[in-house]
Amino acid sequence: MTPMEKLERCFARISALNDAVGLLSWDRDVMMPAGAGERRASDLATLEGLRHALLTAEENAALLVEADPGDDPWRRANLAEMRRQHARAVAVPGRLVEALSEACSKAEMTWRAARQASDFAALRPALEEVLALTREQAVAIGEALDLSPYDALLDGFDPGMREATITPIFAVLAQNLPPLMQKILARQEGQSKSGHAGIAPYPLALQEKLGRTMMARVGFDTQCGRLDVSAHPFCGGAIRDVRITTRYDEMDFLPAFLGAMHETGHALYEQGLPKAWEAQPVGAARGMTLHESQSLLLEMQVTRSEAFAKFAAPLMQKLFGDNGDWKTETLHRQMTQVKAGFIRVDADEVTYPAHIIARYDLERAMIGGQLAVRDLPEAFNARIKELLGIDVPEDRLGCLQDIHWPLGLWGYFPCYALGALTAAQLYEAAGRAVPGLEAEIGTGNLAPLLGWLREKVHARASSVSTMRIIEDATGRPLGAEAYLAHIRRRYLDEVA
Template sequence: MSARNSTAAYEALKERFQRLSALGGAQAVLHWDRATMMPEGGATARAEQQAILSLIAHETLTAPETAELLANASEAAEALSDWDRANLGEMARVHAHATATPADLVTRLSRQKSETEMIWRKARAANDFASLAPALDKLIALTREQASAKADALGLDPYDALLDSYDPGRRAADVDVLFADLESFLPALLGEVMEHQRQAEQALPIEGPFPVELQERIGREVMGLMGFDFAHGRLDVSHHPFTGGVPDDSRITTRYDERDFTESLMATIHETGHSLYERGLPKEWRTQPVGRARGMTIHESQSLLFEMQAGRTEPFIAFLAPRLKQAFGGEGQAWEPANILRHYRRVAPGFIRVQADEVTYPLHVMLRYRLERAMIAGELKAADLPAAWNEGMKERLGIVPPDDDRGCMQDIHWPAGSFGYFPTYTLGALAAAQIFAAAKEAVPGIEGALGRGDFRPLTSFVREKVHGQGSRLTPDGIIEEATGKPLGTAAFKAHIEARYLGK
């Protein structure tokens, strides 16, 4: 084929993927709508709409013409720019994943995900796992079917095939090495941190109530400081905080507890970190695969960079404390920065992952990783999940949830069909520590700026080193270019020791 025809094939592919990008954006907004404001009676209709959109996108991506265009365009690869060559590679990767899943399975999976998620919402509210188990078993079976189909087509282990969708190029063997390294020091480090806190000055209680409207006001103020563009996004409420939409239409949700403002504020900061990443993706490539976010390890690194690394620094809490005191009408020593910092740095085993401190958080994730691998391997059925969960919590954190609402039903991921996602939370935490350390070394004034409520030096660093890279590199390639080192546990360990033990 001539170079001209090969280039034309690549341009035709770009047009096709631009249409797919628009379909994906529509699906994201429909999901946000379902989670925040859709009436209960609309669930079935919305599930059908999403299933049809999934099928249309799948048929477009897997059409014979797409394979022909990819084959023809590959002949022009050497003549393309670095970004175009990376884009073509991403097109081929996305196409390989899509063609591995039969169209009828795409539809069945989409409908079952919607049905199971809606059942989960009711089951969790009623603390009734038995009502969720049958639907979850169906979803696990369909996910195993998809994993098996992808494994055969991609030459991967079934769990690796699912993991690759969330963290391209990552394999369970890589995760196992990093998690084994964490497990070699984290339990002992947790004990050391807790003993250190027992001997230190204890946090004074901060008395509520904290009205939702005031919590929202503070959250919006901090979002603005972080650079969130309200002309291109919004903040709402859902059962489980999440970020959706597209770079130019970002949808953030959080949840509120009038007895405690701390969780909501940090959840809002966390989700804003996700949104800033999406907003910072290279504009000229946003409708193309190479312009998308580079998987969930990188995504979670950005949310945790702002929530855990920057949001809990002493300078930022010193900046935030008087604003919290004024907003809630607080009085006394409990509202002093040092006391608020103690609340935000309190380390103790707890039942809820999203409320966990950064020391115990990886233990939550490693449990979920072990359990979902067992489910995908066919070694664990839904009915046996509560017992396995409780046993794992006792083993890793020394506590047993009193009910399934605070146990295996607390997360939306499995009812929504997101198997292979969980390890990226801890991989993201490792990356966040590594990136923040590199940022502080490259831009010495970052922490001082945070003390003034100025996130711009930090944001500028990640805009260049992470956000602007899109999917041009592998996740580990982005981390290594940003920090000078491959992903590891050393920066995370050093961060925990410095923050909680003063080492």
């Protein structure tokens, strides 16, 4: 066996552990009886440990130097990904991995109670410990990869993503969004708000049928995936077995429906990755920005569009039958309400980026040492006031709302907003490339759009960088323009 073949075998084994972790995590959130929680956490930690051991096995260092990938660009990219993953893994000493994992477990538990009680002081010591260890980890990886500490963190979720790319883009958003938001709010203030599509309660069985019908319609392969229920919607599972979840509210059909569409966007990406490389690093989804772009493209660009409402409203009318009237206009209006609120995950597409920009600025300052954890609540509330114009009344609705920082996920937040921008830019490019795209969506035909995404995004997997995929697909580097144009068009009828 050549060094390259040995490495491919090693990473194929790692991919089986990835599948096991994916399925056991799905099971934990969807199926597991409550009494198994502690044991499941320990099982998952052991599997992660075995994965780390396989990745950092002594012989790999030499194999990664010796391996000759030949001329095939995919094999070359695969070796580069192997080297990147290996370099990140060996950069962090074992005792730091363990300390961080323990600190995050502790902080997560503390956070659950602290958020409920809106008591930031209770979380502070645990969060300080996580921050200190995360910074240590970021410095170690940064030194190994020649990156700044914050870039080292970004790179873990979104390979190749850099602060220098994000900051100017977010600056454009921070400048343009607040006035735009005020204009939209003023305009919606004057519009009729009466009327809902259909009449509550919406039977759960029919809501589920709606979700399944729509999933299949937009191209979800039910032979290689499932839809289930969990407390928080997610997309997970394993290779050839992509599992999405949503949650139902009998009084409102929209959260379950939009949740299912959002996760279906993630699932279509996973299902569109090239089969030939499915068990190798180069065959994986490129990173969190592109992943989020696929879910937001389906949820925000497609599902909340007027064209889609035109197709969806009659279908819903037929499905729900006795549940009142389903008008295209009402449905579309319900899906495009804007409101400056406190909670990130409940935010609409216009106000959402502000939540992210605030967190991006604050986490960089904390990693960089310019902002102390004890000063976080005040800084958080000030930034939210600047960007959204609202006063956070308590930390439960402010810096305590998200699990990311206690869980050690620093550098993760930007991908949510970058995903929204990417979605807008991709959808705009698809509209140029595919004649009659919107008309097709209006008839419920998403095949042309999916075909374009398959070719331009999904099929490329991790063979090139995120930025290269975006540029090749849209003809220009990632920016905020397409997103801002989309917002102006959808919410203010302004056409550039």
